[in-house]
Every structure is written in structure tokens, then in C-alpha cells.
Amino acid sequence: MSITRFEENRLHQVESKWKIIGNRGLFAGIMAFIVVWSLFPVYWMANNSLKGRLEQFSSIPTFYPHAPTLENYHRLFQEMGFLGTIGNSAMVAFVSSVLAVAFGSLAAYALSRYQFKGKQVLLAWILLTRIFPPVAFVIPLYSIMGNVGLLNTRIALILAYIVFNLPFAIWMLIGFFSEIPIEIEHSAQVDGASPFQVFRQIVLPLVAPGLAATAIFSFVMSWNEFMYAMIFIQSPDLVTVPVALSGLVTEYLVLWGPMSAGGILSTIPILVFVIFLQDYLIKGLTLGAVKG
Amino acid sequence: MTWIFLTPTVVLFLLLTVYPLFYAAYTSFFRVDYILDQSTFVGIQNYQRIIRDMNFWNAVKNTLIFVVSAVLFELVLGTAFAIFFNKEMKYRKLFRTIVLIPMLLPPITVALTWKMMYAYDQGVLNYLLEVIGLGRIEWLSSTTWALTAIIITDIWQWTPFVFLMVLASLQAIPESLYQSARVSGATSWQCFRYITLPLLKPTLTLALLLRTIDTFRVFDKMYVLTGGGPGNATETITFYIYRYGFRYFHTGYAAAGSIIMVIMVCGVSFLYIRRAFRTANAK
Amino acid sequence: GQPAAPAPAPAPASPPAQESENNDADQPGVASIAIAARAGAMADALKAVAAQYTQETGIDVQVNDMPYDNLKETIVLDVRNNSGAYDLVMMDDPWMPEFGQANLLANLDDYFTEGVDPDFVPTTINLSREPYGTGSLYALPLIGNVQMFFYREDLIEKYDLTPPENWDDVLAIAEVITREEPDTFGYALRGQRGNPIVSNYMPLFWAYGGRVLDENGVPQVNSEAGVKAMETYMKLKDLGPVGVEAFDSDQIATALTQGQAAMLVAWPSWVAMVDNEEDSLVAGKVAFAAVPGQVNESAAMIGNWLLGVPRTSSKIEAAVDFMKWVTSAEVQKEMAMIGGGVPTRRSVYQDPELIEKYRHYPAQLEALERSVARPRTPYWSQIEDVWGMYLSQILAGQVEIQEGLDRANEEIKNMLP
Amino acid sequence: MKITMKEVTMKFNDVTALDQLSVDFEPGNLISLLGPSGCGKSTTLFLLAGLHQPTAGEIYFGSQLMNQVRPENRGIGMVFQNYALYPHMTVQENIEFPLKIKKAPEKERARRAMDMAELVKIGELLKRKPRQLSGGQQQRVAIARALAGSPKLLLLDEPLSNLDARLRLETREEIRRIQRETGVTTIFVTHDQEEAMSISDKILIMNAGHQQQFCPPQEMYEKPANAFVAAFLGNPPINLMEAVCTDAGMPGIRLHTMEHAVPLTDVFREALPTGQRCQAGIRPEDWFVTNDTAHTAFTGKVIHKETIGRDTLIRIERDGVFVRALVQPQANILLGDSISLGVQSGKMKLFHIDTGKAYA
Amino acid sequence: MKITMKEVTMKFNDVTALDQLSVDFEPGNLISLLGPSGCGKSTTLFLLAGLHQPTAGEIYFGSQLMNQVRPENRGIGMVFQNYALYPHMTVQENIEFPLKIKKAPEKERARRAMDMAELVKIGELLKRKPRQLSGGQQQRVAIARALAGSPKLLLLDEPLSNLDARLRLETREEIRRIQRETGVTTIFVTHDQEEAMSISDKILIMNAGHQQQFCPPQEMYEKPANAFVAAFLGNPPINLMEAVCTDAGMPGIRLHTMEHAVPLTDVFREALPTGQRCQAGIRPEDWFVTNDTAHTAFTGKVIHKETIGRDTLIRIERDGVFVRALVQPQANILLGDSISLGVQSGKMKLFHIDTGKAYA
Numbered sequence A: 001m002s003i004t005r006f007e008e009n010r011l012h013q014v015e016s017k018w019k020i021i022g023n024r025g026l027f028a029g030i031m032a033f034i035v036v037w038s039l040f041p042v043y044w045m046a047n048n049s050l051k052g053r054l055e056q057f058s059s060i061p062t063f064y065p066h067a068p069t070l071e072n073y074h075r076l077f078q079e080m081g082f083l084g085t086i087g088n089s090a091m092v093a094f095v096s097s098v099l100a101v102a103f104g105s106l107a108a109y110a111l112s113r114y115q116f117k118g119k120q121v122l123l124a125w126i127l128l129t130r131i132f133p134p135v136a137f138v139i140p141l142y143s144i145m146g147n148v149g150l151l152n153t154r155i156a157l158i159l160a161y162i163v164f165n166l167p168f169a170i171w172m173l174i175g176f177f178s179e180i181p182i183e184i185e186h187s188a189q190v191d192g193a194s195p196f197q198v199f200r201q202i203v204l205p206l207v208a209p210g211l212a213a214t215a216i217f218s219f220v221m222s223w224n225e226f227m228y229a230m231i232f233i234q235s236p237d238l239v240t241v242p243v244a245l246s247g248l249v250t251e252y253l254v255l256w257g258p259m260s261a262g263g264i265l266s267t268i269p270i271l272v273f274v275i276f277l278q279d280y281l282i283k284g285l286t287l288g289a290v291k292g
Numbered sequence B: 001m002t003w004i005f006l007t008p009t010v011v012l013f014l015l016l017t018v019y020p021l022f023y024a025a026y027t028s029f030f031r032v033d034y035i036l037d038q039s040t041f042v043g044i045q046n047y048q049r050i051i052r053d054m055n056f057w058n059a060v061k062n063t064l065i066f067v068v069s070a071v072l073f074e075l076v077l078g079t080a081f082a083i084f085f086n087k088e089m090k091y092r093k094l095f096r097t098i099v100l101i102p103m104l105l106p107p108i109t110v111a112l113t114w115k116m117m118y119a120y121d122q123g124v125l126n127y128l129l130e131v132i133g134l135g136r137i138e139w140l141s142s143t144t145w146a147l148t149a150i151i152i153t154d155i156w157q158w159t160p161f162v163f164l165m166v167l168a169s170l171q172a173i174p175e176s177l178y179q180s181a182r183v184s185g186a187t188s189w190q191c192f193r194y195i196t197l198p199l200l201k202p203t204l205t206l207a208l209l210l211r212t213i214d215t216f217r218v219f220d221k222m223y224v225l226t227g228g229g230p231g232n233a234t235e236t237i238t239f240y241i242y243r244y245g246f247r248y249f250h251t252g253y254a255a256a257g258s259i260i261m262v263i264m265v266c267g268v269s270f271l272y273i274r275r276a277f278r279t280a281n282a283k
Numbered sequence C: 001g002q003p004a005a006p007a008p009a010p011a012p013a014s015p016p017a018q019e020s021e022n023n024d025a026d027q028p029g030v031a032s033i034a035i036a037a038r039a040g041a042m043a044d045a046l047k048a049v050a051a052q053y054t055q056e057t058g059i060d061v062q063v064n065d066m067p068y069d070n071l072k073e074t075i076v077l078d079v080r081n082n083s084g085a086y087d088l089v090m091m092d093d094p095w096m097p098e099f100g101q102a103n104l105l106a107n108l109d110d111y112f113t114e115g116v117d118p119d120f121v122p123t124t125i126n127l128s129r130e131p132y133g134t135g136s137l138y139a140l141p142l143i144g145n146v147q148m149f150f151y152r153e154d155l156i157e158k159y160d161l162t163p164p165e166n167w168d169d170v171l172a173i174a175e176v177i178t179r180e181e182p183d184t185f186g187y188a189l190r191g192q193r194g195n196p197i198v199s200n201y202m203p204l205f206w207a208y209g210g211r212v213l214d215e216n217g218v219p220q221v222n223s224e225a226g227v228k229a230m231e232t233y234m235k236l237k238d239l240g241p242v243g244v245e246a247f248d249s250d251q252i253a254t255a256l257t258q259g260q261a262a263m264l265v266a267w268p269s270w271v272a273m274v275d276n277e278e279d280s281l282v283a284g285k286v287a288f289a290a291v292p293g294q295v296n297e298s299a300a301m302i303g304n305w306l307l308g309v310p311r312t313s314s315k316i317e318a319a320v321d322f323m324k325w326v327t328s329a330e331v332q333k334e335m336a337m338i339g340g341g342v343p344t345r346r347s348v349y350q351d352p353e354l355i356e357k358y359r360h361y362p363a364q365l366e367a368l369e370r371s372v373a374r375p376r377t378p379y380w381s382q383i384e385d386v387w388g389m390y391l392s393q394i395l396a397g398q399v400e401i402q403e404g405l406d407r408a409n410e411e412i413k414n415m416l417p
Numbered sequence D, E: 001m002k003i004t005m006k007e008v009t010m011k012f013n014d015v016t017a018l019d020q021l022s023v024d025f026e027p028g029n030l031i032s033l034l035g036p037s038g039c040g041k042s043t044t045l046f047l048l049a050g051l052h053q054p055t056a057g058e059i060y061f062g063s064q065l066m067n068q069v070r071p072e073n074r075g076i077g078m079v080f081q082n083y084a085l086y087p088h089m090t091v092q093e094n095i096e097f098p099l100k101i102k103k104a105p106e107k108e109r110a111r112r113a114m115d116m117a118e119l120v121k122i123g124e125l126l127k128r129k130p131r132q133l134s135g136g137q138q139q140r141v142a143i144a145r146a147l148a149g150s151p152k153l154l155l156l157d158e159p160l161s162n163l164d165a166r167l168r169l170e171t172r173e174e175i176r177r178i179q180r181e182t183g184v185t186t187i188f189v190t191h192d193q194e195e196a197m198s199i200s201d202k203i204l205i206m207n208a209g210h211q212q213q214f215c216p217p218q219e220m221y222e223k224p225a226n227a228f229v230a231a232f233l234g235n236p237p238i239n240l241m242e243a244v245c246t247d248a249g250m251p252g253i254r255l256h257t258m259e260h261a262v263p264l265t266d267v268f269r270e271a272l273p274t275g276q277r278c279q280a281g282i283r284p285e286d287w288f289v290t291n292d293t294a295h296t297a298f299t300g301k302v303i304h305k306e307t308i309g310r311d312t313l314i315r316i317e318r319d320g321v322f323v324r325a326l327v328q329p330q331a332n333i334l335l336g337d338s339i340s341l342g343v344q345s346g347k348m349k350l351f352h353i354d355t356g357k358a359y360a
């Protein structure tokens, strides 16, 4: 846990009581800053989601809803079937990020451990696809999907997101894989593990923090992706959250209330996903396994 | 063996990226009106036109300002947060989740919420500024502040990205190295400077690369917050490409823009792309 | 050679007869039709009445609503790739020339052999034809929007002023109100680049006698009228809330409903909101009039939403049926009652029940009858975008008026073939 | 600097790694920590370094209580059992690190790094990264690094375990020399008793977190405080067998399974009444082959014989009791021979049968 | 299984870690690899394991060429110098891993893990994670893991370096026993020559990537192939000094700085004409204290004296030439005394003055 323990110790080790108090104060101060910085806009969103339009724009902003209303949430569910939308998003994001991480980790492992012909080309290609602005891909991808009859299906989105997330996942994971001490892999090889077993049983558990981080990123990106979701899906019952929310930017008005409510609600599933994966983020595993 | 690992990726890429990339490269040599379904081969004319277009260079300038400042702050803040939270503390999980939240919100809601907060009259930021005795700021409507406002929003949303990456790789640093350094007399700062930072370097490089690539493509924030304005104060390259591609449906011209942008990204990130390649080849 | 078209080259415009043949074959089996709609109250209203249609006919109507820019992308991609995902699409009227020339839409003449119901306001039907006014019918007007002038009647009275006749009056009134009335500004404009600023500036441009393109199709945005209009526009900016450079509809709506702005140009669909006490501090205090003139008569900009059928739809017949149904007087009234519709039929505007509910209907009908359409050119989207960018630059003080308009004109010129 | 540990206890959750250790390390001494694997040696060093916080007890450097002092302020040089080299630094940078921290001028750093590297014979490896080194080379880098910072207290956790005999000897002599010259108090963990015996001023033997004995090496070898220490020191190990006090005419002691006794020195007489059972400890080298039954303490059959360098080690068995003895290679002993062994006078050690505490 | 290495060379970029090593390991043998730190021992094991690909040369298991065979198909058990435990697995899972890979039934796995753990005395640590173990405990886990898979070839890279003497002895005897029972060919890297001497069938001594000698231990001790081997084996190390052949009446050899010679055995006579300079090697234990000038090979002043357990080591100096000798503790030698030493007959070794190759 790298500096973890020291930092914790520091609280015990400082020379005087005042310094302890000072440190605690500093600590609390930084913490407060981070929390406020991260949460204020979210709080503001939540705050707005409980206000009527009039209050949202009162010239002296109200820091809590003076006339709280659940109307915005009600509208979202009642009129927009937001639950189904969240389900769509969750399904598309989950499947695509799991597959992206699965494929990505396989490829990243091969790329970080083996030398083979065409490796540079592959690496460059992967990066290139990430650099290209998605707008440049929309037209050709749309026509591919149309030709294979995948338009207006979740599969189209899942495929697009895998492609969209793979370069990223691969590059991330290459970094994590190269941090594993090669000795541990050697050891497993000698113990009779095939490359795939080494990968499955040794390497993957060791990069759990990296996998978790990558999965979170992929999930988030898929969850929030707008352009492909907009273009590939036509049935209202298949749309994803960002598309549904974009429907709240109407010609004359932005429906701030439902929009804020939707923002708040749409984070809940993703938050669950993140919290679930956080456990994998915590453990530093390479400690004490290898000397030097 | 290698190929078993690579097959899924290669197959998907062959199916879904080869055609689009070549399509883009190919159309960039045509004058295309997609709506009218007309296209004529024009050689490098699209490129020439783009390079002569002042608006394009303005977009390049905005993009570069945006990329440099956003990425810089995201890296610094993200790393700082990661280090701060990489320790035992009460409710660590809770706090870490809190830090991640901005990244989890749909960009469109994020942008709109900030838009509300930036509002000159009813916005909470100006209200707070006034309360603490500072003047109001024309966040989105002044050419000087608009880009800054967008940068702040991007920093807010994507700092967690760096945070998460750094956090994950902090886990891989053996504690014994810190113990050794501490015993050698290194203070916390020196531990950070000489142990943490160098060991994080590959990760930071990668974060830098990925964030640069992604901020280069930024579009949604401008689109929602300012629509590229006021004037062209917040028009970025992708926005420019988007206009040609999807407002005018001049897909050839837009494709040429994309290619120029790719070349620029490669140029700007040449050094760290090379370093990243080296990491990939390390073992 | 030709660039690799993303899909097998689309077949050249097939004669409508042929299509209807196909469709006849399909007809009995039609279970659902899909509509691409502009998100907002009108899409909501459309959804509401669609349910009724389903009840009546058993045909499921799927309304997919989306933001302005995406709607156009979606339609173009759908047709260009022959995917046939949509059977009906909502279109902003300036797209009409472009879509018509590009042969994206099914020609509807065959389905209206007796002509179009004369109850439709002519200006709206003109928009639905390509070429404008005279050509074949490609759409029916669904939403009869036209710009109107909103002003705070109570303040005009309070300061003993008269409602403005022309833009000079507007300036004068705005000055008084800005000076006298605490927390209220005289005029709120839409300054965001692109479509918002152009839509908002065009009434002035026309009022000062400007023309976007002359008879020969040469752009004229830097004409003297253009400059004068812009000068007034800049003055109006100074009489408005801070930050209008970034304002779009939503912000001026907020300014009006929060009592911060006394006058503005807006779309009639706002009236419901302005008069709703829950959303508005100024309910009942706002009057609606035709947009002021200046050199020219009042020239309200028409901004209809049309409903057309993509050429690639396999259910054209069913689509047309729905189209006819949804633009019928009864359904228009119903949509108007729900609050999402802006009628395109005279009879609906004159419906007493509706006038009871919407006090501005007479004024609106008048505005609609006298409305002016934006230039009928397939390049309108680009013109608007470029023009809007320079207008925004001028507004933000990045360039001088003349220089900015000159550049805009130059660029528009280069853009046209 | 004198180091004092006062009733220091260290627990990892439910594992007690160190139990009320109280010990004074004299200034300028080189002290070896000896003990079986897992007895708490590394833990002791970690506590002294300040890397662990004791669960209970106090640690003083001189008269200053150190419990609250952070590791970086303790002025320590340390070799970690797992080296803990910085993987991103070259050998030279690793060695220079403590000096860099102290902001020593670059030239001086480089010079000192070179000196230290030469000392441990890795002068030509300065530009390599740790992973390009062999195990022993890595260990030497760690030693050089610990010495480079001119620490006030040197903590060495098995610093020589991966070195070959010669290098080991040389390096430990160098460490000893430097230690003498600079007078730095040094604590040296080793599993090699010979090493501990040859270089330490004092040895601390521990077992399962408990201190066993703390005294100069020769004393420890000769007068082990208890059976554990006796058994731990010496290679081949001491023979520990049950014995009983007899008094057939004169005070004597009879080894288990044997018929007659050997005379017992007076020192033990008091503590050991006749008939008292105890543990007798006789080092393999303290036997002599004899034919004189009066001297014979043990008789048995040779079941094993091996030659280790210059000695011959035999194992003798009788009725399930085994005895190791080192004999002259010249003595022509064959497997299966029955031989008798006597104990050199004064060399027999006696311990309490239950507690293992030494008598006298 | 017989292992053959044929002119195997291993280069890391510009570092030659192994240079044309050719050697046959007989089936069922336990072979020790000895050599100074960095001489290529670990590299040899890595090559045998298939973890490195030789730059040149061939490796056979039995008659099968192994160069292209992947590590996992070689049937190897290995203890790595740095343990390389799986940090995410408990001790038990670590030990079970090779069996798990072979899909052994779970019960059997658990039983075998327990057996192996008991063998190395970590039975009670099975549930811990590696980082909760002391260095020695980790090493023992690594040993248990290597044994668990019942390998056909066992490669042990300093498996005992972090264990205390007793445990070390016990563990190596266990390893030896298992090795004998199963007949598994075992290659054992150690820096502890005594260990190598006591358990190996043969020892391979290497230096700087070159093979020096490969033969049974006692033979190596007694007949070192060259000065390097002679110097490497033996603790305290052999005395190597310049000498010259004389023929004052009878063939003799005179040590550097000494006036007169000691008789030279016939075996050397042929290779060493009178006047030929060479290196003489005399082990410390092969000296004897004498007053007889006829036997005196070296005379000098005692400058150092230390007692290591049961022996006394003295160092004697004359004109810058130093000699180590082991003497009986009884011999009452004091620092500063001048004494004369003779060489036990037939114990003097002679080497070529330049190449170091042994004569005879």
C-alpha cells in the first residue's frame, strides 16, 4: 500500500500535539476542498432537480430547494420511461465494457510480453483509431451497421463501443502489465502453467487494480457516449441515457429540472458498478513477493 | 500463441476500423456533398483550403490552449488526489467514490449544469464571487473567459480519470521502496519526488497521452456551453470538423480535417507516443 | 473516380409510382411507423396524439425525438444509406430546398391528387413545396411557427410608453426601461453563434431592407441594411442583460419569465410558459405582437416544422396516412390544447375554444399570413452557420461591424457554387 | 550511540512477532541478531528504523525517546532482507540516493558511490539497472547504499546471504573495518552463526519473539544460557540428551541409555542433587574417541560418516539415542564399528530438563 | 533424466553471462553450482528451465533437444533466488499451484501442500499471504512449492540462503532425502561450499561464465583443477603464494620470501623443472606448527588470532606475505609470537604461475 502506512504513521509520529492538530487541520482542509470541488456541481444538480423552473433561475440562487418538488423526477419516469432507458444503457455499457476489457487484456498482454511481426503496426493502428475524431467514423460505421442489418439494435452500439474502448483499454493495460515482475510469471511457467494459465491465474489477479480502473473507464465512456447512440438507435425503447437526456434540450427551452434529475439518477447504476469494482482497486499485491 | 491473445482484437479492428479509416483517408481527396450525393476528385484541394482557412487556425489555437491547460491541470490534480487518497483513512472508499463522481455523469448534464452555474445573473458561481467580494465574471459570454470556463469544466470532469489511473498504479509500487527511502532520510516530499514520481512516470505518460488525445477531440462541452462562440472564441478542431461534416455534410473536407488533426495529435504527442511504445516493448 | 460511397450507390430517384407499388404490396402488413422528431413540446404532443392513432388504426407510431443538429444528421444518414429506418421525419423549413434537391424525400403529389386542403395557411404550404411555392409537394406543415414580438405590457403602461412600431421605438423603450426599472433590462437578444443569432437578427435585417441573396443568388449580408441592422442590434445588446453573447432561446426565455427582460423576439409556443404562474413571474403581463419593421414593413420570420417522408421508407402509404391525420384540423387542435402544437390551419386559429386559451392566436395568424421565409437555397444551413459565426464575433466585439459582415459575405460567396 | 529497547512488543494482528524485548546495545558495538527463521529479527530492525510502531514499549537512541521520531530523522543506514533497490535508478543512483537526500554536492556523491561500489566489488556495474544484476550483485548494491549515507546506526538484515564464501568473508571484514573506524553502532542480522561469532561484539539470540541470550560470542558458545542457545549455536549442532545425576562414589552424570556415569564437575553439584534428571549438552567436537571405560560417556555403533572439508563427522546410535561427533580424519573409523566416546573435561553443559535453563 | 548442455552461451546485450558451457548432469544426481556472485549460476538455471533462450548451444533432457520446448512443458520444479511467490495467493495456494495446473483433485492438492509445508516447517502459516511472512518463511514456501509438483528436474537457486543453520541443515537433508527417494535430477545453486560439499554428488564450479571444474566434492577439495577452484573452496580459504622449484640435493619447493625449501613430491617433479616459478596452495588446516627447520615451509610473526567455534585461526606475516593457519586451540600461541609452520605431506597443491592450472 505504498506510502499508505507511512501517512498513517505520520499521525502518530509528529513531534508535538500542535503539529498533530495542524496536520489534522491541513488534512481536513484538503479533504474538504476535494469533496466540495467534486461534489458541488453534483449537489447543484441535485438541488435543481428538486426545484421548479422559477426557483432554478431566481436571481439569488437558493442553496436548497425552498419549495421542493418531485415533479421533475415524476416527469422523467412517467413521461419518458426513464427506467427502461437506464436499463438499456446499463446493458449496453456493461456488455461492451466487459468485452472490451476481456479482449483488451488479452491483446495488451500479448503486446506487452511477446515480440512478433507487425507489433508496431498493430500498436500504431490501435492508437490511430483512438486519435481519429469520432465524427469521422460515424458515416462509415453507420453504413457498415446498415449493411449488416444491425442498425437500431443494441449489438451495433455494443460493437461500436468495444471498438471505441479497445484502444484505450489496450494501452492502459499494457502499462499495468509491464509493471508485473516478470519473475512471478516465470515461476508460474516453470510450475507448468501454459501461457493462458499464467495469464488467467497469475497476471490477471495481479493487475486487478488496473483491470478495475480500465473497466470503470470503459463503462463510463460507453454509458455516456452520445453520438453513436444517437445515430444507431431509432426505437425510443432502445435509447440510452445520454440520448434520452438530450431530448430535454428542446427547441425553445432546456428542461433543466428533468435534466438534473436525469443526471442524478443516471449516476446511480454507474456508481454501483464503480463501488463494486473499487474493492479491486484497493489491494497492492506485488508487495513482498519478489526481492529487489 | 500470441495470436490467440490477439485474435479478438484484430478481428474486431479489421471489421470495424479498417474500413472507416480508409474511407476517411480516401474521401479526403474528394469534394463531397453528402446530402446531394455528389463527389468529385479534387486531389489535395481540401487540404489546401483548410490550411488557408483562418478559422481553422483559430480552432487549432483554441484546441491547443484547451489541451495544454486542461491536461496539465488534470494531471496535477488527479495525481495529487490519488496520492492523497492512497492511504488508510476512515471511509476511504466513500471519499474515493466521491472523487470519481464527476467522471460518471453524462457529459451533456455536466455541461448543462455548469452552464447554469456560469450564468451571469442567476448563476451560483457569480453569486458566490460577489458574496466573497469579487466581481461577477462573464463566464460564457466574454471571449476572454469562455474558453477558461470550458477548461474548468473539463478539468472538473476528467481529473478523476487521472486520479483513477494513478491510483491503480500506485498500488503496484512495493512498500519496501518507501521504507528504504525513509530510512535513507527521505522526507515525504523526497519520497514522492524520487520514488513515487519516477515510478509513476509510465502511467503519467500514458495518462498524458490518453488525455491529450481525448481533449484534442473535445466537442460536447463547446457544443453545449457556448456553441463554439462567442464568435469563434471556443471553436475547436473537432467542432470545425463537425461543422463541415454534419452541418454542411462536406464529408471530404471534414475527412481532410480529421486527417490533419490526426497528424497534429501525432506531432504534438510524438515524444510520449514514442515513450509509450517503448513501455509496450519493455519486456 | 468516385469516392467509396458508404453504401451501395443509392438508386436514382425512383418515380413515385413505382414506390407506391412497392408500398401497396407492403400496405396490409404495416404494423408500425417510425418518426424522427425534434425534441420538445411538439414531439411530446406528437407522442400524445400518436397513442390515439394507434388506438384507431392499430398501427404503432414510434416517435424518436432528438436535438436539432442530430435530427438532420439522422435523416441524411438514414436516406443516404438506404436504411429506411424512418417513415416520417420532422424538418426545419430551411432544410426543404436542400432535401428536395438532394432527392431525400418522397414526392407526395400522387397522394394529394386533389391538391392540398386550402385550410392550411398558404405560407406554410409554400414551404412544403420544392421549389418554393410552385413545385411538387414533399411535406405537410406540422408546426406553424412564426416569430413574434413579446413585450411587457405592464411596463409600457407604467412608463407611459406606446408599444413599438419599429426598431427605433424598441431602442427608445428599451432605454427607458433599462434606466428606470430596477433589475429589468429593455431587450434580450439571442447572441449564441449559429442558428440562434441569425434567427434573432434576421427580423432586423429584413426590417432595414436587407436581403441575404440578390436576384442572381449573390450574397448581400454586408449591405448597408445589414450594417444598420447590426448597429441597432449592438445597441440592443447594451440594453440587455450581461452575457447575451451566449444566450439562446432558453436564456432569453428565462430572462423574460424572471422579469429581467422587457422585450424580445420569440416563438409563439412560449406563450403557454410565459402565462404559466408556476414557470413565470410575469404571467399575464406580456403582450404579443408582430415583429416591428423599420424601412420595410414588419417582416416576421416563418420557422415551420414540416413533416415529410424519406424516399427510402418502405411504408410511404402508411406514412402519408398518418401525416394527413396528424395535420388534420381536429388533431391540430388537440395538439394545440396539449400545448405542443402550433397550428398551420386557419380554422384552428379561429377556433374559439383555442382563442380562449391562447389570447395571442389572432396576432399569430396575422403574423403567419404575413411571414417571410428564409432564403430558399440548399446552402442555407451553411450560410446561416457562417453568417452566425461572424455576427457572433461582431457581437462579442472581436471584429468591427463592417469588417465582420464583409468577411461573412466573402465566405458565403466562396461557399456557393 | 547507545540503543535501548525497553519491553518492546510488536504484534501483527494476532501474531506476536516480538514479545517484551528489553536490551541495550552499547555505542560503537557491532551486534548480531541470531535466531531461527521467523523469530523476529527483521521486526526488531524495522522497529529500530521506525518503520513499524511498537505495539508497546520504548526505544531510545542515547537518552532520547525515539518512538515518535520518524524514520527519516533517525539517521539510519539499512540493508533490507529483500534489498529494496529502486528499480528505476541505476546502481550508481541507488547508492547515491542517501547522499542526494542530504543534498550532498554531486561530485562528492559520485565519488562516494564509486568508493562504496568498489568496496563491494561492483565498481563496473554502476550504470546498470537492478534487474540486470545477479542476486548477489543486487545485495551488494544494497550494502553500498546503506553505507554511503554515513549513518549513525547501521541495520543490516542478512546482508550477505547471497554472497559466496570469499566475497562474504571479505565484505563482512570490510563492514567490520568501517564499523570500527567510524564507530557506528551496527546491528547485523544473520543466520550464519559463524559469521555472527567472528565479527560481533555481542550476539543477541532470539526465539519466537523472545530474547534468549545477549552476550559476547565466545561466551555464548561456551556458556549458553539455555538449551535453545546451545542447540542453536554450533555446527554440527550440539548433542542434547537426557541425563541423570548419580552418586556412585563420586558425583557423576549418566547419559540416557548408558550404564555408567562420568564425573561431574563441582560447579553443577549444588544445583543437581542425586537422581535429578536434566539435559546434557555435548558439542560434537568435545567428544574424544576412547577405549578407557572410565572415561566413556557414550558407546554406540557408527551409522553415518561424512567428511566435511577437513573434519570427519560421525553419527553413533544406541537404543534410539543418536550422537554426533567430530573426529580426526586420521582415526580409521568405519561404518558399523562400535566405538566409545568420552567428553573433554569441563565441556559438558547441563540444562534444566523442562525449562532448558543452564545450570551454573 | 540426464541433462546435457552443449556449448551453451548466453549473452545479455553486451554482457556474456555464460560462455560455451558444456556439461553432462547424470540422471538422479544432485549437482551443486558454485561460483562467485555474478558468475552465471542463476543464468544456467534459467536456461535449463527454458526461461531464457540460449544465444548459442544446445540443451538436452535425456536425448531430447529442449531448446524449443517451453518452460511449462519441461516438468521442472524451481526455487527462484528471489522466491517469486504469487503475492495474491495464500501460502497454501502457492504450494498447490503446480498441482492445480496439473488438475490434481482438490483433496490431494491440499494434502500434498500440507505435507510439503510440514517438511519445511511452515504448516501453521498456510493461510497467510506471502507479505505476512518473514524472509526465511517465504523462502520455505518457495521450496515447498517447487517440491509439490513432483518435478522431473529440480532447480534450486540458493534455496536456503535465508535460513538459520539448523533449519538449513534439516531442510537440505530433507531435500537430499526426497531427491534420493524420487531420483529426481537436482541442480542446486548455493554460495555455501560446505553445503555443496556435504550434499552433492558432483559440484560444478564456475567463474565469469566459464566452467572451472566439474567433479565430486571431495575430489574437488583435494584436487582442485586450478588455483581459482582451490581458492574458492575451503573456509578459511587456501593460502596461495608464489613458489619456486629448487634442487638443493633433492627436489624441493621454496615459498616466496623463504630461504629454504621443503621436499617436493614426485608427481610434480616432471612438470616442474628446477627454477620454475609456480603458485603453491596450502590449506590453513594443512599447516602444522613445528620447530624442526627441516620441515619448516614458512616462518613469520602472528599478527591475528581468532577463535571460531572449535578452531583457532591465526595469521602470520613475513615480508608482506600473509599466511592463514588453523591450529589447535590448545597450542598456546600469542599475538606477536614468531612461529614456524610445516606442510602436511602431500597436501601442497601447485598451480601454473600464469594460467593457474594445477600441475599433476
Ligand SMILES: Nc1ncnc2c1ncn2[C@@H]1O[C@H](COP(=O)(O)OP(=O)(O)OP(=O)(O)O)[C@@H](O)[C@H]1O
Residues within 6 Å of the ligand: D131, D132, D133, D134, D135, D136, D137, D162, E012, E013, E015, E016, E017, E035, E036, E037, E038, E039, E040, E041, E042, E043, E044, E081, E191
Ligand atoms: N538482464 C540482464 N542484463 C544484463 N546483464 C545481466 C542480466 N541478468 C544477469 N546479468 C549478468 O549476468 C551475469 C550472471 O548473472 P547470474 O544471475 O547468472 O549470476 P549468479 O551466478 O546467479 O550470481 P549470484 O550468486 O550473485 O546470484 C552477472 O554478471 C549479471 O550481472
Ligand SMILES: Nc1ncnc2c1ncn2[C@@H]1O[C@H](COP(=O)(O)OP(=O)(O)OP(=O)(O)O)[C@@H](O)[C@H]1O
Residues within 6 Å of the ligand: D012, D013, D015, D016, D017, D035, D036, D037, D038, D039, D040, D041, D042, D043, D044, D081, D191, E131, E132, E133, E134, E135, E136, E137, E162
Ligand atoms: N505483516 C505481517 N503480518 C503478520 N505476521 C507477520 C508480518 N510480518 C511478519 N510477521 C510474522 O512475524 C514473525 C517475525 O517476523 P520477522 O520478519 O521479524 O522474522 P525474522 O526473524 O526476520 O525471520 P527470517 O530470518 O526468516 O527473515 C514471523 O513469524 C512472521 O511470520
Ligand SMILES: [Mg+2]
Residues within 6 Å of the ligand: D041, D042, D043, D081, D157, E134, E135, E136
Ligand atoms: Mg527477516
Ligand SMILES: [Mg+2]
Residues within 6 Å of the ligand: D134, D135, D136, E041, E042, E043, E081, E157
Ligand atoms: Mg543468482
